[in-house]
Amino acid sequence: xxxxxxxxxxxxxxxxxxxxxxxxxxxxxxxxxxxxxxxxxxxxxxxxxxxxxxxxxxxxxxxxxxxxxxxxxxxxxxxxxxxxxxxxxxxxxxxxxxxxxxxxxxxxxxxxxxxxxxxxxxxxxxxxxxxxxxxxxxxxxxxxxxxxxxxxxxxxxxxxxxxxxxxxxxxxxxxxxxxxxxxxxxxxxxxxxxxxxxxxxxxxxxxxxxxxxxxxxxxxxxxxxxxxxxxxxxxxxxxxxxxxxxxxxxxxxxxxxxxxxxxxxxxxxxxxxxxxxxxxxxxxxxxxxxxxxxxxxxxxxxxxxxxxxxxxxxxxxxxxxxxxxxxxxxxxxxxxxxxxxxxxxxxxxxxxxxxxxxxxxxxxxxxxxxxxxxxxxxxxxxxxxxxxxxxxxxxxxxxxxxxxxxxxxxxxxxxxxxxxxxxxxxxxxxxxxxxxxxxxxxxxxxxxxxxxxxxxxxxxxxxxxxxxxxxxxx
Ligand SMILES: Cc1ncc(COP(=O)(O)O)c(C=O)c1O
Numbered sequence: 001x002x003x004x005x006x007x008x009x010x011x012x013x014x015x016x017x018x019x020x021x022x023x024x025x026x027x028x029x030x031x032x033x034x035x036x037x038x039x040x041x042x043x044x045x046x047x048x049x050x051x052x053x054x055x056x057x058x059x060x061x062x063x064x065x066x067x068x069x070x071x072x073x074x075x076x077x078x079x080x081x082x083x084x085x086x087x088x089x090x091x092x093x094x095x096x097x098x099x100x101x102x103x104x105x106x107x108x109x110x111x112x113x114x115x116x117x118x119x120x121x122x123x124x125x126x127x128x129x130x131x132x133x134x135x136x137x138x139x140x141x142x143x144x145x146x147x148x149x150x151x152x153x154x155x156x157x158x159x160x161x162x163x164x165x166x167x168x169x170x171x172x173x174x175x176x177x178x179x180x181x182x183x184x185x186x187x188x189x190x191x192x193x194x195x196x197x198x199x200x201x202x203x204x205x206x207x208x209x210x211x212x213x214x215x216x217x218x219x220x221x222x223x224x225x226x227x228x229x230x231x232x233x234x235x236x237x238x239x240x241x242x243x244x245x246x247x248x249x250x251x252x253x254x255x256x257x258x259x260x261x262x263x264x265x266x267x268x269x270x271x272x273x274x275x276x277x278x279x280x281x282x283x284x285x286x287x288x289x290x291x292x293x294x295x296x297x298x299x300x301x302x303x304x305x306x307x308x309x310x311x312x313x314x315x316x317x318x319x320x321x322x323x324x325x326x327x328x329x330x331x332x333x334x335x336x337x338x339x340x341x342x343x344x345x346x347x348x349x350x351x352x353x354x355x356x357x358x359x360x361x362x363x364x365x366x367x368x369x370x371x372x373x374x375x376x377x378x379x380x381x382x383x384x385x386x387x388x389x390x391x392x393x394x395x396x397x398x399x400x401x402x403x404x405x406x407x408x409x410x411x412x413x414x415x416x417x418x419x420x421x422x423x424x425x426x427x428x429x430x431x432x433x434x435x436x437x438x439x440x441x442x443x444x445x446x447x448x449x450x451x452x453x454x455x456x457x458x459x460x461x462x463x464x465x466x467x468x469x470x471x472x473x474x
Pocket of ligand 1: 226258
C-alpha cells in the first residue's frame with residue numbers, strides 16, 4: 001500500500017481536517033460581517049493567487065481559509081445579488097456526508113437512503129405546495145435541466161415527429177430557449193408572448209398566437225409560464241394559462257425555479273393560484289428553499305408522466321420490463337445517471353426544523369422585497385421598475401434632465417463602482433433597453449438598515465458620478 005494512499009484515506013486525517021474545517025466555517029458564520037460582501041478581484045488576480053497557492057503546496061486549512069475569504073459572502077446581510085440562497089448550515093453539512101459516501105443515485109441498489117429520502121421530500125413538498133394529489137417527481141441538477149426534462153416529457157406525449165413549438169413569456173429565463181434549441185425545434189420553435197407593463201404574459205393574446213403558429217405549419221404543444229421571471233421577479237397568471245392550455249390541449253409547464261415557493265407564504269400565495277393544475281413544475285431548492293446549489297425538484301401532475309421522457313435502454317442498469325411505476329430507479333426519469341444525494345440537503349432541514357422553517361424564510365424574504373420597494377419610493381433620485389411580487393427588486397438612479405443613454409450609462413457605472421468597492425453586492429439587468437439595478441433579497445438576516453445603507457451608496461455614487469461628468473463637461 002502506498003503511504004500516500006494510506007494518508008489520503010486516513011480516518012485520523014479526515015477527523016483532524018474535518019474538525020478544523022467546521023471550526024473555520026462556524027467562525028466564518030459568526031464573523032461574516034467582518035468580510036466585504038463581495039471581495040473584488042480580476043480573473044487574472046484570482047488565477048495568479050490560486051496558482052501560487054498550489055505552487056507552494058498550501059495546507060487544506062489555508063486553502064479553505066483563502067476560499068472563504070475570496071468568495072462572495074452570501075451569508076453577509078449586504079449580499080443582495082443573484083438568486084442563490086445562503087444555505088442553512090445543516091443543509092450544507094449534509095453535503096459532506098453525501099460526498100463522502102458518494103453512492104450515486106441512478107439505481108436504488110446504489111442509493112437506497114437517497115432514493116427513499118428523495119421520494120419523501122417530493123411527496124412532502126407536493127403536499128406543502130398543494131399540488132394535485134396524483135403528483136410525483138424527482139430531484140435533479142438545476143432548473144435549466146429540469147425545464148428541459150419537462151419539455152421533453154411534453155414532446156414525448158405527442159409521439160409522432162412534427163414541427164413543434166411552445167409559447168412563453170418573452171422575458172422567461174434563457175434556458176427555455178436553450179431547451180427549444182436542444183430539442184432541435186429551431187427559430188420557429190419558440191413563440192414569445194408579449195407582456196404588460198409589469199412584464200407578465202398577456203394571456204389574451206394566446207389564442208391569436210396559436211392560430212398564427214398553426215397557420216405557419218407549426219404544432220404548438222406547450223405553454224410555459226414563469227413563476228417568476230428571473231430579471232424582475234414577475235409572475236405569469238397561472239390560472240389563466242391553465243385555461244388556455246386546456247382549451248388548446250397544450251402541456252402547461254411552470255418554471256417556478258425561483259418563485260414557486262411563494263405558495264408557502266399565506267400573504268403571497270395568490271401569485272401562484274392554479275399551481276395544482278399545471279402538468280409540470282420546476283422548483284429550485286437552492287434559490288428560495290435554503291439548500292446548497294444545485295438542488296431542483298421536478299414535479300408532474302400525473303406522476304407517471306415522468307416516465308415518458310427518456311426511453312433509452314440500459315440493460316446493465318435498468319430492467320426494461322419494470323417500466324412505468326419503477327419509482328426507485330431514478331435514472332429512468334432523470335437526465336443524470338450518477339447523481340448526488342440531493343435529497344439529504346432537504347430531508348435534514350425538514351426533519352430537524354419542520355416545514356415551518358421554509359414558510360418563515362419565504363415570508364421573510366418576500367417582506368424584505370416589499371420593504372426595499374417602500375424605501376426606494378422614498379428616495380426622489382430613485383425609480384422603482386415595478387412593485388415587486390416577491391424578493392426581486394429592480395430600480396435605477398435617475399434625474400429628470402438626463403436622457404435614456406445617460407441614465408443607462410450612469411446606472412452601469414454605479415453598479416461597476418459598487419462591485420469594485422465590494423461592501424455590498426447588487427447586480428444589474430436591462431429591461432426593454434433600460435438599465436436597472438437589481439437586488440434579490442435572499443438573506444433572511446438583511447435588515448432595514450442594510451437596505452437603507454445600500455440605497456444611500458447607490459445615490460451617493462450616482463451624485464458623485466454626475467458631478468464628475470459635469471466637471472469634465474460631458
Ligand atoms: C426562472 C429561472 N428558471 C431557470 C433558471 C436556471 O436555473 P439553474 O441555475 O438552477 O439551472 C433560473 C436561474 O436563475 C431562473 O431564474
